[in-house]
Amino acid sequence: MNAVSIPGSEELEVLSPSCIENVQVVQEYERAVIFRLGRLLHGGSKGPGIFFILPCIENYTKVDLRTLTFDVPPQEVIAAEGEQKASRALKEAAEVIAQSPAALQLRYLQTLNTISAEKNSTIIFPLPIDLLSHFLPSRLQAASD
Numbered sequence: 001m002n003a004v005s006i007p008g009s010e011e012l013e014v015l016s017p018s019c020i021e022n023v024q025v026v027q028e029y030e031r032a033v034i035f036r037l038g039r040l041l042h043g044g045s046k047g048p049g050i051f052f053i054l055p056c057i058e059n060y061t062k063v064d065l066r067t068l069t070f071d072v073p074p075q076e077v078i079a080a081e082g083e084q085k086a087s088r089a090l091k092e093a094a095e096v097i098a099q100s101p102a103a104l105q106l107r108y109l110q111t112l113n114t115i116s117a118e119k120n121s122t123i124i125f126p127l128p129i130d131l132l133s134h135f136l137p138s139r140l141q142a143a144s145d
Helices: 076-099 101-118 129-135 138-144
Strands: 002-004 012-014 023-026 030-036 049-052 058-064
Touching: 023 030, 076 101
Parallel strands: none
Antiparallel strands: 002 012, 023 049, 030 058
16 A cells, blocks of 8 residues: 655555455445355345455456336237137037036036135025026026926
C-alpha cells in the first residue's frame, strides 16, 4: 500500500489499483455466488453490499433476482383441439349412458355423493329418476318400461 500525507491530518493509506479491483459491489436485487478454486464457497451467496475477492483463488458470478416477464402469444390451436377432445368425450359418455338406464341412475347417485362430500352446507333434494324420464329421449323411456 502507498502512504499519502495530507497536511493537517494523519497519514492515510491508499489501496493500490490491483486491490481495488478485488472489491466487488452487489446491488440489492443481485447476489454474488463465490467460487474458491472452482468450488462453491461455504455460506452460499453474498449480498447485497460490498465483498472482497481473493485474486487468483476466487471468482464470482452475479445472479439477478428480479423477475423477468415475457409476452406469450395465445395458443388458440391447442385450445380448439382441447375443446374438440372434450366434446368427443362428452358425446361418448352420453351414448354410454343412453344405452343403459341403470347407468344414468348410477351417475345420478355418484353426483349426489360428490356434491355432499365437497360442500357440507349444500342442501340436496334427491328426485326419483322416474320424474326425469319425461326429459329423456323416447327410446330410453321404451327401454325403462
